[in-house]
Amino acid sequence: MYKNTIAEVCQHLANGDYSSKELCQHLLERINRFNASHNSFIEVSADSALQAAAKADELRASGSAAPLLGVPIAHKDIFCTSGVRTSCGSRMLENFIPPYNATVVDKLNAAGTVCLGKTNMDEFAMGSSNENSYFGAVANPWDTNRVPGGSSGGSAAAVAARLVPATTGTDTGGSIRQPAAFCGITGIKPTYGRVSRYGMIAFASSLDQGGPMATTAQDCALLLDAMAGFDERDSTSIDRPAENYSASIDQSIKGLKIGLPRQYFTSDLSAPIADALQLAIDELQKLGATFVDIDLENQSLAVPAYYVVAPAECSSNLSRFDGVRYGHRCESPVDLEDLYKRSRAEGFGREVKRRILIGTYALSAGYYDAYYIKAQKVRNLISQDFTRAFESVDVILGPTTPTTAFKHGENSDDPVAMYLNDIFTIPANLAGLPALSAPCGFVEGLPVGMQLVGNYFDEGRLLNVAHQYQQVTDWHAQIPAEVDA
Amino acid sequence: MAVDEETVAQVAHLARLQIDENRVAEYAVEMSNVLALAETMNDINTDNVEPMAHPVHAVQRLRDDEVSESNNREAFQQCAPAVEEGYYLVPQVIE
Numbered sequence: 001m002y003k004n005t006i007a008e009v010c011q012h013l014a015n016g017d018y019s020s021k022e023l024c025q026h027l028l029e030r031i032n033r034f035n036a037s038h039n040s041f042i043e044v045s046a047d048s049a050l051q052a053a054a055k056a057d058e059l060r061a062s063g064s065a066a067p068l069l070g071v072p073i074a075h076k077d078i079f080c081t082s083g084v085r086t087s088c089g090s091r092m093l094e095n096f097i098p099p100y101n102a103t104v105v106d107k108l109n110a111a112g113t114v115c116l117g118k119t120n121m122d123e124f125a126m127g128s129s130n131e132n133s134y135f136g137a138v139a140n141p142w143d144t145n146r147v148p149g150g151s152s153g154g155s156a157a158a159v160a161a162r163l164v165p166a167t168t169g170t171d172t173g174g175s176i177r178q179p180a181a182f183c184g185i186t187g188i189k190p191t192y193g194r195v196s197r198y199g200m201i202a203f204a205s206s207l208d209q210g211g212p213m214a215t216t217a218q219d220c221a222l223l224l225d226a227m228a229g230f231d232e233r234d235s236t237s238i239d240r241p242a243e244n245y246s247a248s249i250d251q252s253i254k255g256l257k258i259g260l261p262r263q264y265f266t267s268d269l270s271a272p273i274a275d276a277l278q279l280a281i282d283e284l285q286k287l288g289a290t291f292v293d294i295d296l297e298n299q300s301l302a303v304p305a306y307y308v309v310a311p312a313e314c315s316s317n318l319s320r321f322d323g324v325r326y327g328h329r330c331e332s333p334v335d336l337e338d339l340y341k342r343s344r345a346e347g348f349g350r351e352v353k354r355r356i357l358i359g360t361y362a363l364s365a366g367y368y369d370a371y372y373i374k375a376q377k378v379r380n381l382i383s384q385d386f387t388r389a390f391e392s393v394d395v396i397l398g399p400t401t402p403t404t405a406f407k408h409g410e411n412s413d414d415p416v417a418m419y420l421n422d423i424f425t426i427p428a429n430l431a432g433l434p435a436l437s438a439p440c441g442f443v444e445g446l447p448v449g450m451q452l453v454g455n456y457f458d459e460g461r462l463l464n465v466a467h468q469y470q471q472v473t474d475w476h477a478q479i480p481a482e483v484d485a
Numbered sequence: 486m487a488v489d490e491e492t493v494a495q496v497a498h499l500a501r502l503q504i505d506e507n508r509v510a511e512y513a514v515e516m517s518n519v520l521a522l523a524e525t526m527n528d529i530n531t532d533n534v535e536p537m538a539h540p541v542h543a544v545q546r547l548r549d550d551e552v553s554e555s556n557n558r559e560a561f562q563q564c565a566p567a568v569e570e571g572y573y574l575v576p577q578v579i580e
Binding site: 095096097098099191192193206232235236238239298300301303304305307308311315319322323324325326327328329333334335336337338339340341342344345348353354356357358360361362364371373374375376377378379380381383415416419430431432433456 | 493501503516523538539564575576
């Protein structure tokens with residue numbers, strides 16, 4: 001059962017091969033078995049999941065046709081779940097039980113999904129290794145000495161270990177795509193504004209975007225069908241009709257023009273990753289796609305711009321955690337300032353503090369133009385690079401990450417070295433474009449991800465290309481030996 | 486720009502964040518490194534470039550000024566660290 005994709009689960013549930021309750025029970029047993037060593041779940045909601053599964057089975061018996069009825073999923077612990085602790089990977093929210101659901105949670109509930117629990121993540125989604133979680137690091141199922149990537153590391157590891165067929169994630173600078181690449185799964189960051197941010201704890205509001213993570217592009221499409229759409233509760237939600245992503249994935253990609261950025265395929269790119277990408281390019285060529293070299297000239301400025309914009313927005317967003325209305329509060333404050341300062345010092349971890357300091361500095365009087373406005377101008381240049389490129393190509397292909405999953409502790413002493421992991425993923429966030437990562441090979445037993453970036457609202461095309469590629473390859477179907485039983 | 490320890494302390498105060506005294510030097514180095522990374526943006530001239538305000542150039546939506554939410558004070562205060570009779574409690578501010 002654990003090997004089934006969501007598409008297969010839907011079929012089996014419809015055929016009556018097994019019930020949602022049986023499937024959830026089976027997966028909860030797997031979570032029990034592996035979570036002590038993997039730590040991909042912060043919270044396992046066994047009782048409520050089994051109740052919801054039983055209810056889904058009853059609804060099915062009475063003829064309900066919700067598209068994902070009885071399908072088990074798990075939410076990244078950044079999405080507010082009514083009555084279920086939502087920690088955002090932080091001590092600050094260790095005891096926070098939201099009184100409401102995120103729109104994404106409501107929408108997936110309405111589609112019939114059953115939530116098995118909340119997945120681990122870097123604190124407030126700040127990190128590329130999941131080592132910044134207050135609830136401990138997460139193991140990569142392909143090699144437990146290595147990181148699963150971040151910040152949606154628990155979501156990626158849980159899917160890779162087949163503890164749950166799909167999860168939600170969020171992506172501010174690569175937090176869906178980088179862990180998807182490190183763990184050998186598929187994940188998509190939609191266009192900024194396509195998926196509601198309501199009830200998704202904010203990190204950098206002009207960059208944050210939620211999306212699905214699963215083993216296949218088809219499953220991502222099925223989830224995104226339910227997640228996407230206008231939400232009046234999110235002031236940056238885009239008012240466009242919802243699309244049927246799972247209906248368009250079967251189209252042929254004959255004649256599709258794919259751009260290869262010269263700035264990504266340089267001699268700096270690790271040779272085995274370049275080789276894996278070349279094999280993927282060959283497969284896509286066989287499917288009828290054509291390739292041209294393109295230029296994204298200002299790409300090297302993406303990481304510097306991001307590490308001004310994201311901390312600036314983070315310092316502003318996280319000012320809400322003041323020890324008064326929710327979250328951690330220090331013992332016996334002597335006055336209001338002491339309450340603020342100590343509650344925040346005790347509640348936030350090291351990386352979060354670092355980013356608050358950088359962001360506060362970049363926004364402070366005298367430095368605002370030099371850092372924040374400069375970064376927003378550079379952001380415009382990076383966005384214009386993409387606009388020019390999409391005049392001549394349909395999709396852009398490149399690596400998701402510069403390396404495969406690294407070892408725990410390998411990059412944790414040097415923030416700048418850690419930040420450079422996001423070099424290929426950040427540009428899409430700065431421009432607000434949709435981007436997907438899908439597995440395209442292995443280097444020394446570790447998965448390699450290929451990234452596809454599309455034009456605004458072209459999620460359907462990205463999922464279509466990845467699905468067609470997954471029809472002729474089986475990288476996405478590989479399961480780590482240790483968990484395959 | 487290299488950040489000194491005094492600046493770290495000042496920024497930490499602005500952010501209402503208490504910083505462990507023996508960590509200040511470390512933060513100064515880390516902040517300096519990240520700002521050095523940010524300053525590589527100065528390699529490019531952006532004199533005639535508009536700062537980007539929104540990825541897809543959306544503008545703020547407005548709505549009619551009508552009540553759309555009901556009062557959920559009790560539910561919202563359930564997750565507050567200290568409340569009394571519907572009020573959030575903080576240390577005394579006014580003598």
